[in-house]
Amino acid sequence: MVFRLRLITAIFVARAVMWLVRLLGRGRGSSLPGMVALRICPGILAHLARxxxxxxxxxxxxxxxxxxxxxxxxxxxxxxxxxxxxxxxxxxITGITTAFLRxxxxxxxxxxxxxxxxxxxxxxxxxxxxxxxxxxxxxxxxxxxxxxxxxxxxxxxxxxxxxxxxxxxxxxxxxxxxxxxxxxxxxxxxxxxxxxxxxxxxxxxxxxxxxxxxxxxxxxxxxxxxxxxxxxxxxxxxxxxxxxxxxxxxxxxxxxxxxxxxxxxxxxxxxxxxxxxxxxxxxxxxxxxxxxxxxxxxxxxxxxxxxxxGYTPATGRMERFRYREKPVLLNLVKNPTGFNEGLGTLLSLPGPVDVLIAINDNDADGRDISWLWDVDFEVLEEEHRHVNLLVCTGQRGAEMAVRLKYAGVPLEKIVVEEMSRAVERVLNGPGKTACLLATYTALWPVERILSGYARRENRVESLPSVS
Amino acid sequence: MKVCHLYPELLNLYGDRGNVMAFARRCRWRGLGVEVLPVNPGDPVDFREVDFLFLGGGSDREQNLIARDLEKRRDLLQAAVEDGLVVLAICGGYQLLGRYYRTLEGRVIPGLGLLDLYTEAGRKRMIGNVVIELEIEGEPVRVVGFENHAGRTFLGPQVSPLGRVLVGCGNNGEDGTEGARCRNVFCSYLHGPLLPKNPRLVDYLISLALARRGLPADLAPLDDSLENAAAEVMLRRLLK
Incomplete structure (x- = not known):
């Protein structure tokens, strides 16, 4: 009986938290309700998942x-x-619990x-x-x-x-x-x-x-x-x-x-x-x-x-936007392997490409950003003609710029900017396409600024027919 | 300039290869020819011909693999070090140059014994951003990086610390020292990697390497505004 009481209290309080998060418009509330519910009723996840x-x-x-x-x-x-x-x-565990609570x-x-x-x-x-x-x-x-x-x-x-x-x-x-x-x-x-x-x-x-x-x-x-x-x-x-x-x-x-x-x-x-x-x-x-x-x-x-x-990607997983006539791609980067694949995709886009790289070093991104030196940015030295501008931003944007410099990217193509200016710059750059790469906590602000300008475009109907 | 990157495939944690990139690029930007020699276990290398030797860190398994190989090269390496070879060793590589590493269970793993220092395993990993202050040609220079190690290193009387910890743990979290220096051997726990955003330190290593060959060690200044801005971000955040 005690469990039922705790369970119902937990769900009630979690609902209130969800509602508050939505009201205040702060974050997406994808883990806080779960965190609160688990505090009140530690067995809640097992109970709901069963x-x-x-x-x-x-x-x-x-x-x-x-x-x-x-x-x-x-x-x-x-x-x-x-x-x-x-x-x-x-x-x-908090995010998983929140998913059940919803x-x-x-x-x-x-x-x-x-x-x-x-x-x-x-x-x-x-x-x-x-x-x-x-x-x-x-x-x-x-x-x-x-x-x-x-x-x-x-x-x-x-x-x-x-x-x-x-x-x-x-x-x-x-x-x-x-x-x-x-x-x-x-x-x-x-x-x-x-x-x-x-x-x-x-x-x-x-x-x-x-x-x-x-x-x-x-x-x-x-x-x-x-x-x-x-x-x-x-x-x-x-x-x-x-x-x-x-x-x-x-x-x-x-x-x-x-x-x-x-x-x-x-x-x-x-x-x-x-x-x-x-x-x-x-x-x-x-x-x-x-x-x-x-x-x-x-x-x-x-x-x-x-x-x-008919799959449509989640935020920042190769999401497509369009700004005026310019195709824009947004992608999450979080480790060398993923970043290398992201660079490969970037180089396969119709060029020249305006690129934004947003690097944060909060806990969820990893506080140590030395992994950037394990990414093979050297491909951008050989292929620099394919890239118009590389705008670095985020808490560690300055260091990202250093990484590109030592990869041999021509200096005049490297820029460090505050985030909204950075997004504006790649959207309005003279390139044929824009590619935005961001670490986990930089992804949301970049996406928010981007969706203020550009139209989301992930509908399957917009795909060209098989050729 | 001959740059020797020891075991690049095995000791490659935390982007440490960036140190080799920084050294090589800054030589090339000044018109100095650079040849980077990746040396893997069993590969022949003549340390006397090398101008800069880099040794990074790896996970335990990789470190055991290379320790055996390095032991065979010990005498040649020692001779080159006594001749003034410029060496940078980071984290695991740093520990390996010392006398021994004592595990939590009390097992003693002998090191190369090139430097008068030893390391003991600690229970708590020391992880986080670091600022140290070191002296380059009489001038204090602040250097930033990221440490991530469980080993606690203590220096003997024959080596001096690389620098003094302003923020972070450094060698052992107790005595305020970070890294080690003996002749032209530089050791540090700082990843980041260490050299790219600390251009003064790279240039110092380059001029030491030139001086060893009897070449003029005055380096043409470079535009370091990106590097300094990156370091400044962390200095401002950490020193408040």
Whole structure:
């Protein structure tokens, strides 16, 4: 009885907080209500999550959590299921609790088929102690915000140890990432792998910022037949024989385009064409992960591909805007791997491009910004004609400018500006397109300023027809 | 100028390769030719021919891999250091040059013993922005960076600290010292990376390297306004 009382009080107070946050217009209130509710009723998350009728799916890993989880949500929605989803990337225990609170009645009833939760890697053990997932999707492991997580090995062990306490939980794993694939035996449930096959864009040499290239089992350096990017690829350990497992869901004939990525897809349920309406190889990986999760949830493959073709990105995940006639792209950057992919996309845009880079160093961004020196900005030295102007902003904009200078970018192309001036400058720059890259806490202010000028443009109808 | 980057693939935490970029760029901007030699375990290298040697830090596994390789090169490295080789060692690389590292369990891992200092594992990681003050050619210079280490380093009488801590923990969080200097060997816990936004320090290292070869060490001034602005952001924030 005491629990019921605490539960109802918690929900009531959380509702009041949600209402206040909205009234004051401060932040998006994606974690505060959960924080308050957990304080009043620590068991609330477990209680609410248990009510998901068909189960709980969690997505974790370094990059692509938000995108993958939103894609899974779209698939479940398309299949007619009711879902609870933490769609704004609020992936700590407070944000996850808030997602449930939004769907809970005053009496603590949640009417949903699936809970689809993106979970921060470091929070994963804590969340899984309270909520038992039926399926866990792991995207990849890259070096990220080291001052918060410690080293990459520590992160992988955290997830492994948490999975070992979840016997029977199903896994959807990225076959191309040795660190992820090494988790296969941890939970003891069914494992389905996804991955990309060899295609025109694979390389035989590796880019910088690779860290996961040692065998996660025996520590020897892995041998690669080819790389997709970073440590993702076709690997084999010469020491113990650990190698890329065959991917049940595999993309081949990859076709990267400016606005979308397509591939042929081989799966246990048959062969399909997969269209992801966002650019970048890494988004194709997110699509493959979501497709595989959809299969495990029992959704028809045709329904899955239709849902994915209609996917619209969340804030700052390759979001498209238009300012007058100028296409504008907004993207989150948070670690070297993601930033390198972002630069690759930037260089594939019609040039010259006006670029904004916003770097903050709050806790959520990582207080240590030395990772900027692990990003290969040197590609901008070779390709500087493709870039019109690089405007640096945010709390550490000045340091970003130093990084570009030492990458060999011509000085006259580097500018440091306060944020609203910076956004204005790239929008009004003479380039053909604009590309805005921001760290986590810089993303919201940049997005707010940007949407004051530019029109959001993520509707699928606006995509050109297949050519 | 021959710049030797030791174990760039293994010791590559926290963007430390930026130190090599800063050294190389600032030489090139002054018309000095630079050759960067990445040296991995087993690769041959003659330290006598090297003008600047950089050693970064890595995670435990990588550090154990390179310790074995470095041990084989110890005598040659010591000879070069005595000849005035300019060295910058950061974090793990710094610890490795000392006498030993004592783990929490009390196990003693021997270092190269090139410098009179030792390190003990601590329970609490020292993480955060740092400002230190050091002296370059008699002038006080403020240097900014970011530290992230659990090891606590203590200096023996034969080495002097690189600088004095104004904000942050430094060597051990107790004695107010940061880093170490002995001959032309410079050690520090500062990532950031250290050199790019502290151009005075880079130029000092370049002039020491030139002087060792008997070349004129007067460097043409460069426009450092971006570098100084970046350092100023942190100085203003941290020193209030």
């Amino acid at each position: 009510q998901a009728r068909r189960g709980v799916v969690m997505v974790t890993g370094t990059n692509g959590k938000t995108t993958t989880n939103n894609m899974v949500a779209r698939i479940a929605g398309e299949a007619g299921y009711r879902v609870v989803v933490n769609a704004e990337g609020a992936n700590m 769907k809970a009645s005053l009496w603590g009833r949640v009417d949903c088929d699936y809970a689809l939760l993106e979970v921060d890697e470091a929070t994963f053990p804590r969340v899984t102690r309270q909520v038992r997932p039926d399926l866990v999707v792991v995207t990849n492991f890259f070096r990220d915000q080291l001052d918060r997580y410690g080293e990459l090995d520590t992160t992988v062990s955290l997830i492994r140890e948490a999975l070992e306490k979840l016997p029977g939980t199903g896994l959807v794993l990225n076959a191309d990432d040795p660190l992820v694939a090494s988790l296969a035996a941890a939970a003891g449930g069914e494992v389905l792998y996804y991955g990309l096959g060899e295609h025109r864009r694979v390389t035989s040499s590796s880019s910088a910022a690779r860290e996961g290239r040692f065998c996660p089992r025996c520590g020897q350096e892995l041998a690669y037949a080819y790389y997709q990017y970073s440590q993702l690829g076709n690997y084999r350990c010469p020491g113990c024989g650990f190698s890329r497992p065959p991917a049940g869901v595999e993309g081949t004939e990859v076709l990267p385009e400016e606005r979308r990525t397509t591939c042929r897809l081989r799966s246990p349920a048959g062969d399909y064409e997969l269209v992801i309406p966002v650019p970048g190889l890494y988004n194709l990986y997110n699509g493959l992960a979501a497709f595989t999760a959809g299969l495990v949830l029992g959704v028809e493959p045709r329904v899955i591909t239709r849902a994915l073709a």
